[in-house]
Amino acid sequence: MIRKSTILKSLTALVMSALSSTAVQAEVLVPIDQFLANTTRHYEANQYKTSYTVYVPQTELQGNAIVLNPAAVGEPVKLPTTSKNGFTYVDIESDPAMLGVSYTKVNGQLTLGPAPQASMVKAPYTLQTPLSWAFDPWPTEGAPYQAKLNTSGDNIISPSWFKLHSLGLEASPNVNIDYVNAYKGKGYHVWPLITNRFDPDFTSGILADQSVWKKYAHNLVQYAYIYGFDGYNFDFENIDYADRDRLTAFVAYLSNHLHQYNIKTSIDVTGYSDSPEWSLVYNRSAFSNSVDYVVLMAYDETWAKSTTAGPVASYPWVRNHTERLLSEVPSHKLVLGVPFYMRLWHDTNGYAKGETLAMKNTGTYFANHKDKMTWDDRLKLYYVSIPTSSGSDRIWFEDNTSLGLKLDLVKELKLGGFAAWRKGFEDESTISMIQGKDLGRGIPKSDTVDVPEPVVEETKPLTKLEQYKLRLEEKEKAKAAKAEAKRKAKEEKELAKRKAKEEAEQAKAEKKRQAEEAKAEKKRLEEEAKAQKERDAQEAKDKIASYKSHGSVQNTTTKNELTKSVQVVKR
Secondary structure (H helix, E strand, O other): OOOHHHHHOOOEEEOOOOOOOOOOOOOOEEEHHHHHHHOOOEEEEOOOOOOEEEEEOOEEEEOOEEEEOOOOOOEEEEOOEEEEOOEEEEEOOOOOOOOOOEEEEEOOEEEEEOOOOEEEOOOOOOOOOOEEEEEEOOOOOOOOOOOOOOOOOOEEEEEEEEEEEOOEEEEOOOOOHHHHHHHHHOOEEEOOEEEOOOOHHHHHHHHHOHHHHHHHHHHHHHHHHHHOOOEEEEEOOOOOHHHHHHHHHHHHHHHHHHHHOOOEEEEEEEOOOOOHHHHHOOOHHHHHHHOOEEEEEOOOOOOOOOOOOOOOOOHHHHHHHHHHHOOOOOHHHEEEEEEOEEEEEEEEOOEEEEEEEEHHHOHHHHHHOHHHOEEEOOOOEEEEEEEOOOOEEEEEEOOHHHHHHHHHHHHHOOOOEEEEEOOOOOOHHHHHHHHOOOOOOOOOOOOOOOOOOOOOOOOOOOOHHHHHHHHHHHHHHHHHHHHHHHHHHHHHHHHHHHHHHHHHHHHHHHHHHHHHHHHHHHHHHHHHHHHHHHHHHHHHHHHHHHHHHHHHHHHHHHHHHHHHHHHHHHO
């Protein structure tokens, strides 16, 4: 009997390919055991051997060549595996060199060879705007979109696959080559999302450690080439204002490194507010000079933890923040973020608690409360208030009408496109509406885009004293901003505490008032009962007396009448 291992380790394997769009080459799949037997990369497997990690050497650009340095410590990459007919394969199509192999293909037969020392830089490309973009935080749930969101420009999908870690890039176990191939087969670009965990203390640490920046940059390139990613989306939020300049430099560093490899970049920013950590920390103008696209998260006008009910994205609020951002970001780089959700507010005595409600789950409200709904023409939203036993449920609806009006801003303001949070919250009618929406012609595909050159004013070098004063001023500003944020947080906490105390006192007073009212009512009822009892007793007494009086009169009358009778008889 021929041993299975002998077969798997042979240098020849059947080529398995799948046809897709012109943007996707046929898959080149190698049995997992054959790949492991031939790769020059160090690899590790989980205990069940269902997932593998390879360590790719650091890369260096030499012209259009990507040179891999075997002596440099490699960064971990989840191996792009797929299952076919019960067998596991490695997809080596995108970049076999980084995976530590080479291959030739003759008459349907695949032959593996030693890994080359260099790979080639991806060809540059220009996106066709306006973009139609969807964020996918749960890429394992639901089927991929079966068609493009819109044909006005290019389409992008952003699965939430990466987090920053103090030791380097942390990849989700859900990173999946089948997902990438499925979306590319439908004509999408895949731009995974990267978060900073929304942790200000953690973020301060990694922003202060530039050695880890290099690891992020190298690893992002490796993943992009091995999996065929076209770009990345940076979702960095809740950052200490004192780290503002470091954040700006960090984004510029990552973006510059990725651009050298022709990998696109984008960053998400909130609307404008006085929050140091959630808004003021963003140097939006500087971002626009570093990344390809700035995504305005034009939602959470009333955020999830608010105690006051309100809309997620009213039209005036969205338009105001978009127009304001256009003063810092060129229109062709600005992408409008729109919500596929709203909030159901449970309002009790003026205290609201929000609950996220997906657009696809609003059918019952429209069916059961249509007669109570009103269209707010100023906010461009439907509104309904539903009475409950404890107060009311309030909803400012996001539907195809309100969403369509916000999407019209893309064409009117000549924006770079829209990005929706999130996939899976919409229904089929929403997709159909977007597919039929005229978003404008955008910017044609070309290798060059006419962008005005920034005006650079010549300045004299700062003296050491001036540099010291500038650093001192920046430090004082950061300290003041942090102190102000702390003061506001303390003020809000004290306000909430006072409000809770007042509500407790009001509740106590109300309880006391109700108790006093109940006591008074009880006393009144007792007195009324006592009075009634006394009245009943007096009435009974009066009746008895009346009966006695009436009987005496009757006896006297009878006696007199008898006397008269006797007298008559005697005569």
